[in-house]
Each structure stands twice: as C-alpha cells, then as structure tokens.
Amino acid sequence: MHELAVTESILQIASEHASKAGAKKVTDVYLVLGRLSSIVDDSVQFYWDALSEGTICQGAQLHFERIPAKMACLDCGTSFELPGELILCPKCQGGHVKVITGDEFRVDSIEILQESGENL
C-alpha cells in the first residue's frame, strides 16, 4: 500500500547515484527485498514507469531479488524458513524466534550508460 512512497525513494536514490557516476541513462535497477517487507513488485513497477518518465531513469528495468525469511529458534537453536505464514519452531514448538534474514530493503546497484572515455 505504501509502494508509491517506496518507489519515490528508489527513484531518488537511483538518480543520485547515477548523476554522481556521470550516467547518461540508467538501464537497470537492482533491488534486494526480504520476504518480510510487505511490498508488491508489480505495484512498484507500475509507479516506477509513471514516476521515472522524463528522468535519467526513464525506461530502466527494475529487478527484484527476494530474500527468504529465515528464523532461528532462541530455545533450541533450530533454523527454519517461514513458509509464508507465521509458524512456531518446527522442532520444539517454541515461540521464541528471531529473524535472521527477510528484512532486507535496499537498492543494491544500478546499471548505467556512460559516454565512452568520459572518465579518462
């Protein structure tokens, strides 16, 4: 639901880093999102196409890398992956669990076009 605000931030970050690198154009944006972040890829792509129009990022392809939600049981030490719904530790049925991965929410890298020899 907050994909609009999130997409605005992605555009801002990508544009800033592109300008710093002397880009003529951004062709790809690589995002890393944990399964626990409630973001709908299609919705971000939809806003992206609208927001990036007329910017250095226009036409850039978004890539979503989804990191699985991995938990560790604080009682028995078992590691397990969340199947999508919330579950107790599959080994000891304990509820004391900690998130190991799945919270990621970052712009990892961008791919840009530079004028040849510009940095020489």
Place this chain on the structure above:
Amino acid sequence: MNTLRVPVVEKILNANDQLAEQNRRRLDQAGTFGINLMASPGAGKTSVILQTIRRLAGSTRIGVIEGDTAPVTIDADRVISAGMPAVQINTGGDCHLDAVMIANGLNQIAVDQLDLIIVENVGNLICPAAFQLGTHTNVLIASIPEGDDKPYKYPNIYRGIDVLILNKIDLLPYVRFDMDYFRKGVEILNPGVKVFPVSCASGEGFDPWLDWLRAKLSKE
C-alpha cells in the same frame, strides 16, 4: 557508450530514517517523550489518547499530532476540547505518516513546553510499520472485536512495537476471541513485549499503562 554497474547498497527508506533521527534529536533537546501510536481504524486510538490525557492532566503537559487521510479535524477537535494542544496533519490520502510530516507537525506545536507528544498515526496495520518517525516508542492498540488472528495476519506491525494496548476488553463476553491464541502470536513476533489490556468504556486496566508511561516520562 559504456555500460557500467554501479554499487549503491542504500536502504530504500534511508532519507526518511535520517529525518526521523533529526526529529528524535529535536524531541530529546526539548526533553519531550514521543509516542507513535498505531492501530487499525476504530481500535480506539483517539479514545485511549483522551483517557490518557484525562488521567495525566495536572501532572503532565501533553500534545497530540493527529494524522488523517482526509481533511477532517474531528480527532484534533476532541483533543483540544480535552484541554491539550493538537495539530492535524492531512496526509492527502497517504496511508501512513512519515518523518517529513512529523517534522512539519513539530513546527506547529510548542514542543519545548510539552512533556509528552503522542502521534496518532493513520488507522492502518500495514504501512505505518515501515516508516520511522523519530518518536521514542512504538505503541500498537489492538482491540477485541478485530479478532484474535491479527498478529498472524499483520506480523510486521507487531514486530516493531514496544507496547501493545489491548482495548475493548469489556466486550470479551460478547465476542469470540481466543486470548491464548492471540497472546501466542504476539509472543512469537515480539517476545516479552509489554501488553496492557484496557477498556476505554469502563476505564479498567489503565493504571498499569499509566504507570509505565510515568516511568518513561520521569526518565526523559
């Protein structure tokens, strides 16, 4: 033209988080404790605020920042008639408050003269969880009629809170609500989180919540 891969590695909400830090420093300098109060629509956010104001008035100077998606001042008006300053922030349809809106809200209220600022977030269990505001503590209100499955359906908001107020406990005899199932879901997501069962209708359960709040205020 060259193609080049540029590493970025920046948190998507980095700009918001940094502004939230500034808000936090501003509150700290003023010696004002800030609460981000979140809940679904109708859980009783404004009612809990009004009860809290009523019971702390006299000893504590409280201000409220009200977030709403529509340009209505119903909530702010109720706070002002309870004798405390309130600022209404219209998010223009946005589903959450963010650090920019809080910075604007803080400009409109005499922070230095307050002991406590309560931010009433937009009624929503999804989006507010993602945006830091710069307040000191996150409080979620759940309520009995919402059902006992909400921790399982909205895990992110339960994970990020410091205090859970369970409102409308006076309705327990009339509504199917498995307290053990609810508490188990909360415990998985947020082990050891403080839970205060209350009823705004009867006033039951407010003392432990107010004791917790007073202890926080005396530390600030």
